Amino acid sequence: MTAHAPPPLPALPGRPCSIAAALSVVGEKWALLAVRELFYGNHRFERLVENTGAPRDRLTARLRALEEAGVVERRLYQERPPRYEYHLTEAGRDLAPLTQALLAWGDRWLLPEPPVTLRHAPAGSPEHSLDAAWICRTCGEPAGRHDVGLQINTPGWDRQGPTG
Amino acid sequence: MTAHAPPPLPALPGRPCSIAAALSVVGEKWALLAVRELFYGNHRFERLVENTGAPRDRLTARLRALEEAGVVERRLYQERPPRYEYHLTEAGRDLAPLTQALLAWGDRWLLPEPPVTLRHAPAGSPEHSLDAAWICRTCGEPAGRHDVGLQINTPGWDRQGPTG
DNA sequence: CGTGTGGGTTTGGAAACGCAACCCGCTGTG
DNA sequence: CACAGCGGGTTGCGTTTCCAAACCCACACG
Numbered sequence: 464m465t466a467h468a469p470p471p472l473p474a475l476p477g478r479p480c481s482i483a484a485a486l487s488v489v490g491e492k493w494a495l496l497a498v499r500e501l502f503y504g505n506h507r508f509e510r511l512v513e514n515t516g517a518p519r520d521r522l523t524a525r526l527r528a529l530e531e532a533g534v535v536e537r538r539l540y541q542e543r544p545p546r547y548e549y550h551l552t553e554a555g556r557d558l559a560p561l562t563q564a565l566l567a568w569g570d571r572w573l574l575p576e577p578p579v580t581l582r583h584a585p586a587g588s589p590e591h592s593l594d595a596a597w598i599c600r601t602c603g604e605p606a607g608r609h610d611v612g613l614q615i616n617t618p619g620w621d622r623q624g625p626t627g
Numbered sequence: 628m629t630a631h632a633p634p635p636l637p638a639l640p641g642r643p644c645s646i647a648a649a650l651s652v653v654g655e656k657w658a659l660l661a662v663r664e665l666f667y668g669n670h671r672f673e674r675l676v677e678n679t680g681a682p683r684d685r686l687t688a689r690l691r692a693l694e695e696a697g698v699v700e701r702r703l704y705q706e707r708p709p710r711y712e713y714h715l716t717e718a719g720r721d722l723a724p725l726t727q728a729l730l731a732w733g734d735r736w737l738l739p740e741p742p743v744t745l746r747h748a749p750a751g752s753p754e755h756s757l758d759a760a761w762i763c764r765t766c767g768e769p770a771g772r773h774d775v776g777l778q779i780n781t782p783g784w785d786r787q788g789p790t791g
Numbered sequence: 792c793g794t795g796t797g798g799g800t801t802t803g804g805a806a807a808c809g810c811a812a813c814c815c816g817c818t819g820t821g
Numbered sequence: 822c823a824c825a826g827c828g829g830g831t832t833g834c835g836t837t838t839c840c841a842a843a844c845c846c847a848c849a850c851g
Contacts, residue, residue, distance in 0.1 A: 476680025479742035481733025499646050516640025518840050544847045554736045556772050560761040561728040569645025572718045578643040580778040585768040595770040597759040604749040606759045608723050612746040672829050682809050708816045
């Protein structure tokens with residue numbers, strides 16, 4: 464399911480860029496921590512407040528925005544009073560590589576030891592610690608920094624130089 | 628070079644987590660767009676202003692914070708008046724998977740077609756478009772959502788349920 | 792009837808952000 | 822020499838966003 468552009472994004476300043484577009488959706492404060500908790504299996508507002516540390520009003524605002532953007536959906540689990548659980552949509556679940564990249568970077572550069580470890584248990588393999596990287600599906604090689612270049616598809620925005 | 632914790636981070640609210648720690652460094656507005664431009668080979672202040680669209684004062688603040696955090700370094704390229712270029716440190720270059728994850732997600736879920744395409748040219752292969760997937764290096768399988776579990780290393784923070 | 796719980800909204804103040812204008816040290820150019 | 826221009830910021834000021842704490846409402850429990 465490669466659903467494209469559910470809500471048309473407002474125009475962004477600077478270079479036309481998917482990174483900027485993505486950040487306009489998940490780049491606000493607490494958004495990715497809420498997503499993290501949904502990955503971790505916590506779907507109720509109170510749990511999100513406790514586990515993220517976000518102020519309640521901010522969390523409300525973020526969840527509404529994420530819902531609007533199609534990352535999160537609310538599911539009624541009780542009428543009267545209406546109560547909702549928050550779940551990731553397919554687009555939301557597809558944020559897994561992003562949160563894992565953040566986790567890996569924080570583990571490597573910021574914290575002396577990881578507070579959370581990811582375990583990988585694909586069907587038919589023994590469980591092991593997850594050690595994921597970006598692998599090019601075309602050639603099977605990892606996407607390093609020195610062998611990745613740019614092709615700018617927007618005329619006028621090709622200001623660039625060698626990577627570094 | 629796995630340099631750990633150059634500046635001691637202030638305590639964060641919520642669950643102890645490398646994702647939160649990482650976001651405290653690169654999660655502020657414009658930070659990752661500045662990093663993007665450095666990846667793209669633009670190292671001067673004016674270029675960063677133009678290509679990110681960030682206000683000049685915000686960009687100044689972000690670059691100082693990123694320098695403090697050890698993600699960016701300033702290099703004097705001219706004395707009198709002193710002028711600096713901004714370059715990624717090793718920690719900064721290690722953000723590549725993060726920006727690639729953002730790029731991939733934005734391409735897939737937000738924009739009708741990618742404004743920037745990554746090209747992959749590993750040694751000994753013809754250049755081709757990068758089509759990266761998040762693959763576990765231990766077992767070679769993609770890191771899906773249904774086969775990734777958690778191991779919480781901090782007692783008292785194990786509130787969780789099944790993933791989804 | 793009093794207390795507790797889940798899921799918020801309100802309020803008032805602090806911090807971050809955004810924009811435009813300004814500044815400073817140079818390097819041309821006439 | 823006067824003046825314009827550029828790179829790289831800094832200043833001032835108004836607007837959002839953020840935060841913490843308090844409040845609220847609908848129920849359930851005892």
